[in-house]
Amino acid sequence: MGARTSIAPGGRQSRLSGFFSAIENRLERERDQLPLWLPVALGFGIASWFALTDRNSWIAFLLTGAGLGLAALTLARTMRLARGIGIFALVAGIGCVLIWVRAEWVDTETLERPVVSRFAAEIVSVEHMPARESVRLMLRSPTDPALPRQFRVNIDEDVAPGGLRAGAWISLRARLMPPPRAAVPGGYDFSQRAWFSGIGATGRAWGDIEIVRPASGDSWRGWLETRRARLAAHVAERVGGGEGAIAATLATGDRGRIAEEDAEAMRRSGLAHLLAISGLHVTAVIGVAMLLVLKLLALSPRLALNAPLILIAAGAGALAGLSYTLFTGAQVPTVRACVAAMLVLVGVAMGRDAITLRLVAAGALVILLFWPETLVGPSFQLSFAAVTAIIALHEHPRAKKLLSRRDEPWTAKIGRFTLGLLLTGLVVEIALMPIALFHFNKAGLYGALANIVAIPLTTFIIIPLEALALFLDIFGLGAPVWWLVGQTLGLLLDLAHGVSGTPGAVALLPAMPIAAYALMIVGGLWFCLWKTEWRFWGFAPIAAGAIWALVTPAADVLVTGDGRHMAVRESDGRLALLRPRAGDYVRDMFNETSGTEAEAGALEDLPAAWCSADSCRTTIWRGDRQWRVFATRSRYYLPYPALVEECAAADIVVSDRRMPEGCTPRWLLADRTLLRETGGLAITLSPPGIRTVLEPGDDHPWRRVAQ
Template identity: 30%
Template sequence: HIRGLVGGPEGEIAAALIVGVRAGIPDEINEAMRRTGIYHIISISGLHMALVAGTIMLLLRGAFALFPDFASRRPVKKYAAAAALVSIAAYLVFSGIVVAAERSFIMLAVMLVAVLFDRAALTMRNLAISAIAVILVSPHEVVGPSFQMSFAATAALVGAYAGWSDYRADRTTAPPPKRSFLHFASRKLVMGMGGLAMTSIIAGSATALFAIWHFQRVSPLSLLANLAVMPIVSVVMFLGVASALTMPFGLDWPFLYLMGKGLTAMIAISGWISERSPVDAVGLISIQSVLFVTIALVIATMATTWLRLAAIPFALAGLLTVSNTRTPDVLISEDAHLVAMPIGGGELAVNRARSNEFTTDNWKRALVAETIVEPETFETGDARFDIDPLDLPPGSPFYCRDGLCLARHPSGAIVALAENRKTARPACAFADLIVIDDATAYSPCWNSLALVVTKRQLARSGSAAVFFDPQSATAQATIRYAVEKPYRPWHEQRKYSREARGLPPYQRPEKPVVKLAPSAQ
């Protein structure tokens, strides 16, 4: 219904904002919003929940104000908070109860319940209660980007707001002189834009390193984009709430129409800024840097006195150890279908002409590569493939024939990708790394220094990063899997897939052919 009334990419974004359906948004618009740092408005999370709760509270308190006798005798703020709590609970349900929305609902619910009990709504205590609730409901989210970035941003904003409030409370200010309405309005506008800019700077600074750690990208112009887009988004979300309230009565079309116009402006602004944004890929950073910055953030937000200065050494240590990591020489997807290898000159060689775009984009950012080099495929019997693998030039792309792909890393190591154990056996004589895309296969190499990775290993341990020894060409490569054992509870399901059990892909049984008798024919 939303798509039909709004239409185009604006309709897809409107559907994502209201009910969390993001599949139809064009890729170029998604990428533009990621490059400009405003993609957070698409995922139903804290921004959307807060705008919905704020809109409901504003409407109800405004409605109660029309009846001053009732409003003066009753706790109408609590009534509005209770209605807002019910509203965001309903929003959580019909948006699909995704993890980001679940976390945001818990945080806002704690704040609204605090209002019901006459407690301060936005404090570190409430943030801690929200974190405990999320950990109890979804403990695996602690190591995910959604949990880390949202709580880092919220903690930084609460800490900065508390510090600013303490600073203003210690100042003695004279009553402001009377000014004209134009001066008053312009001053409020400047203060509002300044507050929005500081909010973006504080939240962006608190989450920047987590974004680099998880996604290997930053948004250099995110401050400009958020300043330009957030006023529009606030109006758009208000219209979205109004359309949801009037939709049962068939009166939603004017709100959706105006919502579409606002989204058109948002798309145009993000596209314009994205075209002028510098390259946002930054490569891998070290875990030590993330840990140091996390400690600095905790100290800076939790301390309330001069002890906040203790965060500075940890922040400096985090900046100095950013590059203290090594880039993988080969990356292998967890389904064993895709292998990628940086070959120099900003190029990334892959073994498939039609590779998974999402995976390759992530790998390009992690390895700071700009170009994908597709494999060269030869037909059976093609003499051009009949070359000695040791004669492959360092930094070569993948050459594929008869179920076997070969490539040579710039260090001289040879990488082989085979369909099964039979096609992998010849590579034991010369390859340093052999990847077998077959869950039933085991290593065909005996007394060999080749590192053999099978589909079954990847199914049990996730995607892999391989490192060749830069000091010795004859030393066996080392491998690091995404999932380290022992398994966490949320990894247990990996044991039970067909690939993890060493079984071939499932084949539907053929239906038996029923022969009819001549009389029936």
């Protein structure tokens, strides 16, 4: 027995050593892939700062990362695996520090409560939204000291005076509100975006708007904004209708002219990415510029033989891409695409294969270093997930063998090209589906098929035709080409509406747990960033996260943060609203969070409900018991004895005002006092559980302001 006892520890140590040796041998085979994990480590630190809620947790994360990193690096001489762990931990700590410093450095002045004020302020930017018949102004330096330094105001288009330009000062009266946080758990949190964008309030103006001081004309932003608005109006007028709105978007990035039904059709069909000025559009502009310069210079035999035409064309493409990025507003997605395109052009100029995962990693590092907050937004996640999936597919040996060009009949070439588009579309749809479901609770199912037609149509026909039409307009000859632009855009819109109207075109899912989403992201990265067989281990977390998301039930009761609106989920999945006259925004928000498109009904129409003008009560059966819910819905107070009786008989009480101490329901009192601390609520009844928008002690700066 003694001999066995003395041998066992050595055997375990030998097996452990063998395990680490196997991992190191595997990493040695993946040596070229290791740098791809640097932006993942940086992103992990940034995401951890967003996920953790208080300063003590952030400090603990930093100390843990630093300690683990230093300890691992001390073992790096004897264990190569430790070196990778140490670098990952230290870079993750850098990511956490980076976003923490960025959030505190922004220090946006935020309005604390709704106000109505008349003031004068300077216009920072102007966004025309003809589809909504309004104009959106970004204002700063108001004369009212009670207002934040910078905020956003919408005005009606019919009262907008001439001369609205960046740099002008205007006088107006407006109702302003703090940037809204998510109304219910899983909803869109504008307050976070507003903090990093420097938006301290939002609101709407009414009455007369007066130009106090016209723009001086010296502002480059104002000059650029005016030219952009004129070009958008010119393009929209030349094409006309919904097609003109899409054409203006492709030319200038101005999406305010697109009708809501067209925008929704593009979203449901998986074609909404065509409306965002990003990689596709920047690539098309750069490609057209390079092709034109290369072909024109090649007409000269002397230049063709002696000049570095590829380098010159790459420089022209870079200039065109930078100009297009600035002209379309230099939004973060466009800047991100431009950065990636510049890296590609550098690779082309050096004569190297630039379209690799290392390019994607370099672009992600640049974006996260300058705009770390973009990591948690859907734009960053969708664009980088799509590009990573595409490159991972086309770098696979079997895909290369199947899709590479070769001498064959033109029919076979077209078929191979179509197959490549189909495979690429399928891979992109699979990669983007969890991201779309997490952020929007919906994802298009037929996007891969729609994009087979839409992407070549937009890249090779619509954008070049539009550029040609604009050029010919200089000589007054663009009308025939504009007609062609309208016809091709009509085909694109017909495709979007046809696909979006197909039964089962959209997958819906209730708000998923963030941990389930994180598992799918980790699994996807593991699968895409490695090349050897262990990449397939990534399917385990992907499957676990997907199953977790699918089995997570929709909330049985949803309550907005102000307590005014409540939705009860019926047995068939439809929602019943406490206030049936709630607007489209509230209805859409409840439907998206619950993962349903069915028209919401009224709570008072339920068989088990009783409602008056001032209150409602209903009974919900979940599991093996029934739950009684009571809610107020008017500004009038109920008689105290009747209120106390209703509260005592209810399991859940919901109200937009503070309830008296005598109101003691059996389980939950969600009145103004509680909702001020928790924000909106998502309540599940089988098993009982509550998710909140706010958490006590949340130290994120936009949360501190809200509290």
